[in-house]
Amino acid sequence: MxxxxxxxxxxxxxxxxxxxxxxxxxxxxxxxxxxxxxxxxxxxxxxxxxxxxxxxxxxxxxxxxxxxxxxxxxxxxxxxxxxxxxxxxxxxxxxxxxxxxxxxxxxxxxxxxxxxxxxxxxxxxxxxxxxxxxxxxxxxxxxxxxxxxxxxxxxxxxxxxxxxxxxxxxxxxxxxxxxxxxxxxxxxxxxxxxxxxxxxxxxxxxxxxxxxxxxxxxxxxxxxxxLTEENSIKISGRAALNMDQSEAVIFEGEGEELTTVYGGAFFDSIENDLKLFSVFSPVFLYTNQEGLINLVSKHTELNILEKIGMQSKNEYLYGMYFAKKDMDALNQLMIFDLYLHKKGRSIENLLHLVIHGLFNSYFKIPGLTFSMPDAGLKPVDKIRLLAPEMEYLLKQYKNFVSNGEISHELLQMDSSQVYFSDIPSLLERKYIYSDHGSIRTIQYHFFDQDSVLADRKDSNGRRTLMKAFEAGKVYRSDFEDYQQQFIDQAVEAGDLLINDDGEVLMADPIRVIVAGKLRENGFISYWHYHKPFRDEIDRLIAEGLLRTSDKLLTSEEVNYFNFYLNKREYTNGKDLRNKYLHGSNIRDEHQQRADYHYFLRTFILILLKLRDDVTLYKHHYGSSLNRKS
CATH class of the missing domain: 1.25.10 (Leucine-rich Repeat Variant)
Structure with a gap:
């Protein structure tokens, strides 16, 4: 033009x-x-x-x-x-x-x-x-x-x-x-x-x-x-534990004084260790209802300055929202650790029991071995012991999914590093994603506040097209003159319909819903949905609009783990695994303690992903985990 x-x-x-x-x-x-x-x-x-x-x-x-x-x-x-x-x-x-x-x-x-x-x-x-x-x-x-x-x-x-x-x-x-x-x-x-x-x-x-x-x-x-107090933004978060509180979480104060208070009595009411471990998902929100990790950096969470600022080819891109999630998740882990300490327990002991209770006893994965470091060790020693155990756990899982059994003799012959992107899922079609142009167009038109179809007359603020549909009927006359050609383009693309009354309708509501979910999370966990919705996803796959992955982790989750554990992909990462195994870690004990919490949180996320995988497989294919159906 x-x-x-x-x-x-x-x-x-x-x-x-x-x-x-x-x-x-x-x-x-x-x-x-x-x-x-x-x-x-x-x-x-x-x-x-x-x-x-x-x-x-x-x-x-x-x-x-x-x-x-x-x-x-x-x-x-x-x-x-x-x-x-x-x-x-x-x-x-x-x-x-x-x-x-x-x-x-x-x-x-x-x-x-x-x-x-x-x-x-x-x-x-x-x-x-x-x-x-x-x-x-x-x-x-x-x-x-x-x-x-x-x-x-x-x-x-x-x-x-x-x-x-x-x-x-x-x-x-x-x-x-x-x-x-x-x-x-x-x-x-x-x-x-x-x-x-x-x-x-x-x-x-x-x-x-x-x-x-x-x-x-x-x-x-x-x-x-x-950077001074006048020209910078302070990111802070406060958390506390109230042993008498029966609610899972309450909020006290406001602004910088806002404190998230977690209930010790609520934790007490949880009947066993496997369910106690589950607080990391529905209460702490480490993962969402689809088992996707919430803590990853998402493009939709970046503000405009973070999106357009100078970026390195080699950096993990994140912004203030990610930093706040990161801080809150660490606070939650430390609060939970404090709760267990008050009960005369340790998080290391809990995770050891969860792994054996979940994978050996409940899901009966034969031959799986794992050992958590002793709670009394120094943080630096815990990391050096936990890192190889975590990697071997993932190797065992990969071996089990690929071969139907765990062969320790075979694994001992292979000293190569396991890559997060190579770990398979028990389930085919584990995740759904899209790089199709028409899906990106739907995401822009229906869900982006900066979309040319979002700025509608007689509306307060910039309401997205999807919000307009959710609020009630939408008519062609609701749109400004400059928007009409874009309405026509959406109709021609098969995204919108206009009936004889001038009402604007979604031509394929499922396609729009799927596009919205992909915009929010980047991926859809296929097996978390009921069969009618999966059938619709299958249709969109057949139409070439969606793609599938049969890996344990999404690509965003792989990037997240690589950011924290190594510098394979990102030079601004924490490199927690490599720097401790190679002796190049910081000698400050306070920093070592913080690094251990980062490492422990990463391990908990891996356990949540493994639990999600075997749970879904058992739900859809029965109790046996000896081979894929």
Whole structure:
């Protein structure tokens, strides 16, 4: 839609042509803009073939004049010409500089002078491979001293883009050069925090530990200088245990004084350990009703600034809502640990009993072994004992699902690490997800507050289309004039219907409901639903709108575990498993205690996922877990 005004402007240039020879460089470069439109097949619909042919001839003449203009320039004139370039023509200048191979006729010293006079033009030069290759040595020398070189490197190698970065760097610029550039930037008086954090979370630049430490220290210093109580948001959470309280949870106070109080008497009323362990799901909400982990970072929970801010390719993206969930979940774990301590028990003992009671006694998985660390050990020792036990538990489960039995002799022959993404479920079609464009369109039209169909007249605030359907009947006349074409598009796509009374209806309500659930959680746990709904999901799978997974964990859950336990995927993760097993953990006992709670919470989530899998299998296929049906 934006191209029409630009093409109309181009038409004025083409119709008003006079003498190319009298034009300056800025005017001639306008015809390069027009040439790019034509090369991409962009023309006004009203233009006839005769007009198009005539315009192409004009462009050809303009190009001949432009080439002659550039070739006639003396080396000493280039800096002055570049001085006079309009902003919109700077990139175009270097494009034609490459296209006409002007770079082959100027002296290398001239190119160096251009960079010295206009250093910011390097951003237009780096996307042009031929120029970068030709001035390889000169560009390396320039980048070694240019104050924004680190930002260029980090933008190219580490920043997340919707499209791949198009920069080419001189081949003479080696890894040592790049590290020196990053080091100098971190030592500079006012480094940009966004780029400092890109360096901190870098992977592709392969920065050595000393530079990563420098980036960490610089990030902390800059944050201390920038963040104050006036310009930052404090995330806090308070939790307490009342041993006499019979309610599961109550809230006391408000604002920053809000305290979540959990009831010891409520925990006392739970009749056995397996049900006591279950408080992590319906009370603490570690998982939802479908057995999906609530604590993962969800795109729908990010605010607009968190979505559009500079992001690393290598970071686990999360925002304030995730941080609040994380804090609340840790508080809940510590409250529960405190409750057990008051009862003369430990959480380690409870989890040991739950594993054996659940998997050995109740579900009767033959040969499964597990041992929790002793509650009296130091946190660092608990992690070092629990990490391999947790991994072996997952290996046993994978072996059981794949082969119908657990072979410890076979597992002992395999010392490789188990990956969360490789663990199978007992159930085929465990999860439903979608990457289909029509599902994304439904999610946008029906559930997004920023949808073009959400801002309806006579409504208070931005009500989504789905909320409008839930509130009552919806009519075409309810929508503004600018929305009508989008209503027509939704009807044409088969998402909406309009009856003879002008009432707007959902063409396929199940498809909309499924799209909404996928927008909220990313996945649907197939076997948590009754057969009529599963049949409808099967229909949408057959139509190619939905895809299935037969893994124990969703991809979002895999990402969550990788964020906390290792740095396989994310450089901003806590790396709890690896740093303790390899002895690179922090020596501070307070931090070790916090890390143990993180690790323990991760293990509890894994147990909840395993319990969900075997429970669903038993419910749908009977009591035997000896083979898949």
């Amino acid at each position: 934006m191209k029409v005004p630009m093409l109309e402007k181009a038409e004025r240039y083409l119709e008003g042509i006079s003498d190319f020879g009298s034009m300056n460089l800025n005017s001639l470069l306008e015809y390069h803009h027009i040439h790019q439109y034509f090369e991409n097949g962009l023309f006004l619909e009203r233009w006839t073939e005769v007009q198009k042919s005539s315009y192409r001839k004009i462009i050809k003449t303009a190009f001949i004049t432009l080439r002659k203009y550039l070739y006639d320039l003396r080396d000493k004139d280039f800096i002055g010409v570049i001085d006079e370039l309009e902003f919109d023509n700077r990139s175009n200048f270097w494009e034609v500089f490459r296209y006409f191979e002007v770079y082959k006729k100027i002296e290398r010293k001239t190119f160096e002078k251009i960079l010295d006079a206009h250093p910011h033009h390097v951003r237009y030069i780096l996307p042009l491979k031929q120029i970068v290759a030709h001035f390889n040595t000169e560009l390396r020398a320039f980048l070694l001293t240019y104050e924004e070189s680190a930002e260029l490197l980090l933008t190219h190698y580490e920043q997340k883009h919707d499209e791949p970065s198009e920069y080419y760097f001189p081949t003479d610029l080696n890894d040592t050069d790049k590290q020196d550039i990053i080091a100098a930037y971190l030592d500079s008086p006012s480094p940009n925090l966004n780029y400092v954090d890109l360096a901190l979370h870098s992977k592709h630049l392969k920065l050595p530990p000393r530079l990563l430490l420098k980036a960490k220290q610089t990030s902390e210093r800059v944050k201390d200088e920038l």
